[in-house]
Amino acid sequence: EPLDSFDDTRSVDLRTLADALLREVARASGPVELDRQQVLALVNWGNRSSFRSVHEFPINKATYSPLTGAIELLRAQLADTTSGYIAITGAPGAGKSTLLSQALAELPDRVVRYYAFIPGGGGNARSRLSAEWFLHDLSTMLRDAGLRTRRKKLPARTVHELRESIQEQLDAAAEDFAASGRRTIVVVDGLDHVQRDYSGNDALTAELPVPNDMPAGVIFLVGTRDLSPLRSEARQFVEDRGTEINLEKQRLDKSTVIEICERFDATRRLPRSVHELIADRSAGHPLSLVYLLARIDDYTGDDPDGFVAMVPQYDGDIAMLYRAAWDSLDADGELERVLRICSRLRIGFDLRWVRTWAADSTTRQFRTQLRYLFRLERGRWRFFHDSFRQFARERTSIGDDRSPNSTVDKEAHAEVADICESSSDPVFAAQALFHRYQADDLDAVLRLGTQELLRRQFRELRAASEIADDTKLVLAAAAQRGDFASLLRGLLMLSEISDKSSEIEDVDVCGILLRSGLVEAAIDYVGDEQALRVPLAQAYTLAADLAKQNNPAGERVFTLFQHFGLEQPGGARGVRTESEIAESWARCAAHFLPLDTALARMRAVLPPKVGDREWEFFRSYNLFDEMVTAYVSELSVTTSETLHAIDSALLDEIELISRKNLSEERTAGATALGLTPFRRSSRYESRPVVRGR
Structure with missing residues (x-):
C-alpha cells in the first residue's frame, strides 16, 4: 500500500523504520536478521505498544465483601x-x-x-x-x-x-x-x-x-x-x-460485617458480641471497618469489648476519624512532623529511615498510635487509603489564615528534600530531586540532575521509568530557567536512559539478583502495584523460585501480578512469549493454587471446538501441554501427595483430542505447521497413574 502524502502516524513510522533499517544494513558486513523486539529497539519504539501504567486495583481479600x-x-x-x-x-x-x-x-x-x-x-x-x-x-x-x-x-x-x-x-x-x-x-x-x-x-x-x-x-x-x-x-x-x-x-449489612469478622485472623476467635459491636461502630462503611479491624489486629489487651467500644463511631464522615487521630497526637509536634514528611513521599517508608531524622521515642509512638492507618508490606509503610495521606498533607500545609498555603507546602517539600539528600539509603536519596522541584528550588534540581547521578541510580537498580520522570523535571526546570545547556543535557539523559532500559529488557535481572543472594533487591526490582518492571514470565519465575526457598514473598509477587494471566501487559505477543509466560505461570500455580483451580485455568486456554482455524486449536493445545508439563514438573520437586490425583485428572485431559474427533489428516496438517498435538508422553509415563473413576 503506497504511503499517504500527508505525515500521519503510519507514514512517519514507515519512513522512520525504513531509514533505521537502511542504516543498520549499511553498518553490517553481512546479512542482517532482526526479531520483533530488536526492530522495536532499533527505532526506540519499545514503549509505543505497551501501557504506560498498570490498571488493576488491589483488593484486600481478607476484609473484602461485595456491596x-x-x-x-x-x-x-x-x-x-x-x-x-x-x-x-x-x-x-x-x-x-x-x-x-x-x-x-x-x-x-x-x-x-x-x-x-x-x-x-x-x-x-x-x-x-x-x-x-x-x-x-x-x-x-x-x-x-x-x-x-x-x-x-x-x-x-x-x-x-x-x-x-x-x-x-x-x-x-x-x-x-x-x-x-x-x-x-x-x-x-x-x-x-x-x-x-x-x-x-x-x-x-x-x-x-x-x-x-x-x-x-x-x-x-x-x-x-x-x-x-x-x-x-x-x-x-x-x-x-x-x-x-x-x-x-450503600453499606455492608450487619450479617456481612460479622461474616468478615469470622474470617479475619484477629477477630475470628472473638465472641459474637464483639463482632456485633464492630458492625455497630463501623456502621457498615468499608474503610471505617478496615481501620477498626486494623486497630484490633494491633490490640494486645484482654478487653476487646471495651477497646472496640472506645473507638469513635463512624457518623458518615471519614474525616472525623482522621480528626480524632490528629487530635490524639503529642503536643510537642514531633508526630505531626513525621506525618508532614511521610505524607509527601512518593514511595513507602520504613521506620529505620524515620529513626535517622526523628527520635526513637517519636518513632515508637508513631508505630503505636497510627499503625492502623497504614499497611505494612515487607517492612515498608504506605498510607492505607490516600484520603488520610491527603488529610495529613493538608493539615501540615496550614498557613497563618488557618487554610492550606502553598508556601508552607513548599517549605515542607524542602525539608523532605534535605532529609532525602542526606540519606545513606539510595532509595530515599533518589527522591531528593523530586522534592526540590516541588519546593520550587530549580537551581537545586539542575544541580542534582546530572548524567553521573542518574547513571548511578540506574546501576543501583532504580526503575528506568522513575529516572525518566526525574529527567523530565530537569527539562522543566531548565526550560523555566532558560538554561539551554541544561536543557540539552536533559534531552541526552532521557535518550540514554531509554537506550539503557532497552538493552537489559531481555535480561532476567530478578533471577540474577536472586542467584547472587540479593533476595530483597530481586523482589524490589520486579515492580509493585504501580508497574510491572520486568517481562511477566520473569515475574512468575521469581515467584516460583522464592516459593521453593520457602520465602513468603513468592506468594505476594504472584498475587500482585497474577491478574495478567498469560497476557504480557502491552508487550509483544508471539508463540515463544506466550509459552514462556504459560510455563512460568504453571510453575507458580503448583505452589499457590489448588489443583482444581489450576487445572480449570489451564483448560481455559483451549477453544471449545476446532472450528475452521485448526492451527489456532493446535497452538492452544500445545500451550496446554506445556502448562501441564511445567505444573507436574514443579510439583514433582515440592510434594508427591497430589500426584495420583493429578495423573487421574490428566487422563481425562489426554482423551480430549479423541472427543474432538480430530482426523489423522488434521493432525498431520498441524504437525506440518510445527504444532504437535498433546498426547500422553514419556514425561507422564514415569509417574504412577491411578484411574479416578
Missing part, C-alpha cells in the same frame, strides 16, 4: 443504558474503586479500565492524570480488546492523533454493537484525584467525550467523589437521566 445493593443498582442501570455516562460517587473509602474493579466481571460486554489513581504511590502517579497517558493507555486497551483503527498502526505519538485513533476505535465499537449487541464499557476511576492533583489544562478529564458525541454501544462508567470533575455536558446527562449511584447510601 450487594450497589452491585444490583449498577447492573440495573447498565441494563437500561446503551450509551452515555454512569457515575459511581461517594466519600473516600465508600468502595467506589473496589466496586468498579469487581462488579463487571460477569458481564458479556467488552470492559476496559483506566485508574487515575492506584494505592501505593509511585513515580508516575502524576503522569496518570494527564491527557497523554490517558489517551495512550485507553487506545492500547481498546486495541487489545479487539477494536482497531481503519489501518493497522502503532499507537499515535501526539494527543491530537491519539484522539483521532480513539474516535475510530469507538466507531468500531458502535459497529460491533449494531452487529452483535455487545457494548463497550470504559471505566475511568479516580476523577477527583485529577481535579485535586492535576491543575493543568492537559488533564485527562478534558478528554472524556461529550455524551452527544458518544456512539451507540459505548458507555463511560466513571468513579469520583462527586460530579464536579465532569464536564458540564456529562454532569447534565447524569443528572437528567438519573445515572448516578451514590455509595454513601
